[in-house]
Amino acid sequence: MTGPASKAVTYDQVLAWRLRQQGLAPRGSASVEQVVERLAGVQAQVASSAELAIATRQRRPRPGAVGKALERRAVIKTWTVRGTLHLHRASQVGAYLALVAAARTWEKPVWQRTFGVTPPQMEALGEAVDEVLDGKVLTRQELTAALIARKRFAALESRLTSGWSAVLKPLAWTGRICHGPAQGPRVTFTSPRTWIPGWSGVPAVEEAAGTVIPAYLGVHGPATPVIFDAWLTRGVSRRAELRSWFASIGDQLATVEVDGTECLMMADDVDALARTRPSQEVRLLAGFDQYVLGAGTGDARIVPRERRKAVSRTAGWISPVVVHQGRVVGVWELTEETVDVRLFPEADVRTDALEAEVAHLAACTGQDLSLAVAPA
Numbered sequence: 001m002t003g004p005a006s007k008a009v010t011y012d013q014v015l016a017w018r019l020r021q022q023g024l025a026p027r028g029s030a031s032v033e034q035v036v037e038r039l040a041g042v043q044a045q046v047a048s049s050a051e052l053a054i055a056t057r058q059r060r061p062r063p064g065a066v067g068k069a070l071e072r073r074a075v076i077k078t079w080t081v082r083g084t085l086h087l088h089r090a091s092q093v094g095a096y097l098a099l100v101a102a103a104r105t106w107e108k109p110v111w112q113r114t115f116g117v118t119p120p121q122m123e124a125l126g127e128a129v130d131e132v133l134d135g136k137v138l139t140r141q142e143l144t145a146a147l148i149a150r151k152r153f154a155a156l157e158s159r160l161t162s163g164w165s166a167v168l169k170p171l172a173w174t175g176r177i178c179h180g181p182a183q184g185p186r187v188t189f190t191s192p193r194t195w196i197p198g199w200s201g202v203p204a205v206e207e208a209a210g211t212v213i214p215a216y217l218g219v220h221g222p223a224t225p226v227i228f229d230a231w232l233t234r235g236v237s238r239r240a241e242l243r244s245w246f247a248s249i250g251d252q253l254a255t256v257e258v259d260g261t262e263c264l265m266m267a268d269d270v271d272a273l274a275r276t277r278p279s280q281e282v283r284l285l286a287g288f289d290q291y292v293l294g295a296g297t298g299d300a301r302i303v304p305r306e307r308r309k310a311v312s313r314t315a316g317w318i319s320p321v322v323v324h325q326g327r328v329v330g331v332w333e334l335t336e337e338t339v340d341v342r343l344f345p346e347a348d349v350r351t352d353a354l355e356a357e358v359a360h361l362a363a364c365t366g367q368d369l370s371l372a373v374a375p376a
Helices: 011-021 032-038 047-055 065-071 093-101 109-115 119-133 140-148 151-161 169-173 205-220 225-233 239-248 267-275 290-295 305-311 351-365
Strands: 007-009 075-079 085-089 137-139 188-190 253-258 261-266 282-285 321-324 327-335 338-343 370-375
Touching (some): 047 065, 065 075, 075 169, 119 169, 205 225, 205 239, 205 261, 261 267, 305 327
Parallel strands (some): 007 253
Antiparallel strands (some): 282 321
């Protein structure tokens, strides 16, 4: 399955390599769509966090750039990885949809009991959505009204309007719905077929694996298939299928030993990783940042186990974090004109490094900001 013989590297090297691969150290001049592609998607449940996650990686960020990329349809917002809203480059979004859809979670009895929609109902709903959204952009309210006007869907009104959007997500994963341009505070939906330039549908899973796995390993690796699937579907992919995806690109992969643990990465990246020196950089990262989510908050080498509750909070909220030497050493929040940094007691971060990051946050947000530091 793998190519070159394994090399031994340290996790400190891995963290420094990820910082570079993700455009964090050093920052670059990539466009919004390039950053989104490079990160294997950007979580966008909170729009301001997604904007900041992208701007944080640009030397000269431009406020409002994400909105313009969405208007150009260079970037698409839809439900993909872990069932959460993400930004993806338009040309690649289908691949992410294909691998998430492969789990067929809506066909499982527990899903049907929880959300009260059977697979035949879901298929019929998808066909109706194809008709209703063809060439149109509708608010959630307009889409729901059009669907429940059909007698067979009248009982689904509460499920279609649920804030969790559980019934809409399978429609996104199968390529029948995506987000359109917001109308003020209102979310809109449209059809990928008529919205996404050059849309050719959701590809076969083998083809999709050849896009998504290299993208993930190229910025979040080295990793195991289990770690990859925790990022992709919270670990619900079929194990045999997961193995087949990795086997399909086996000649592109290599095994490396990370502090004694065997992991996979793209073979072309092994030498660069082996040459990487541990990082000394300090970064202030947005909430829900891909640097943290790619590995998962359960990775105690990035988020210390005793600090996880400060980072992964109730209702799935992921705090903005302070990263030093590739590890989370504190959290922060923006309050009016102040960046309030709360460092963990074990942190050893220079104030001038934090001030430099606050200056970059000011450029990202277009605000005048000052630093305030306190123990967490």
